Amino acid sequence: MEEMIEYILQFGNLNKQQTELITSKGQILQLKKDAYFSEAGRIPKQVGFVVEGVIRGCYYNNKGEEITRCFISDRSLVCDYVNFEASTVSSEYLQACTDCHLIIFPKTDWEELSYNIVGWDNIRNKMVQLCMYQKSRKGPVISQDATSRYLEFMENFPSLINRIPLSYIASYLGVTQQSLSRIRKNIR
Incomplete structure (x- = not known):
């Protein structure tokens, strides 16, 4: 939990009670290699913080080929946030490339932090922007060899x-x- 709080504090200030509330809402999840954090065809239900491990974002193209779009590693937020927020079905997978140690927040607990922590929305928005940037980073330029x-x-x-x-x-x-x-x- 300490790594997660250090990560969050990069984006804003929190007092001891606020960090304790965040810690109390976080749940430990051990995700085995090849297991899914979230899956295409389902509504994402949680936000995660990767304490240790690597998760990849992937999808299947119209030829049925698996395409890896991004990698999310240690000390990063992981979530299909657009679909998480909108409660809509995802079109991609978030899959563990290694055994992963995560701290997760179910949607209700994640939302509750906004109601109870002044300034949380600003901190959350900065974390989500970085998460979405990391996920949306374009893969290598195909015109390169x-x-x-x-x-x-x-x-x-x-x-x-x-x-x-x-x-x-x-x-x-x-x-x-x-x-x-x-x-x-x-x-x-």
């Missing part, structure tokens, strides 16, 4: 290279796993 895309991935996500399956990195880069293996071999 595959090696350049991988090198850029290594530069932008150095901590993920050895933590997540190559198939997810390949999907994010828009290449086959075999191509990615060749690229990695040639770089070494």
Whole structure:
């Protein structure tokens, strides 16, 4: 919980009672690798804070191919927030790439913080903006060659290279796993 409070305090000030209220509403969730935090076809019901682990945002294109859109790692907020707020069905998945340790807030508890903490809406909005920016970051530029895309991935996500399956990195880069293996071999 300490990591989460440190994260929240980057976006605004809270007193001891307010942080205790937030802590009391947070629930611990251990998400096993490959399990879903939220799923396409369902209404997202919770906001999470990734204490440790990596979650990916993914969807299926019109050809039925799985596309990884983003990675959300340690000390970040995770949520399909637009659908969470509107109580509408999601079109993407948020899936654990590794075993994950999260602190989650069911919708009612998340909303209750707005009623009980002065200034919470401003803090929440800043956290959500960052979360949505991280999720909406465009993947690598497809006009780049595959090696350049991988090198850029290594530069932008150095901590993920050895933590997540190559198939997810390949999907994010828009290449086959075999191509990615060749690229990695040639770089070494």
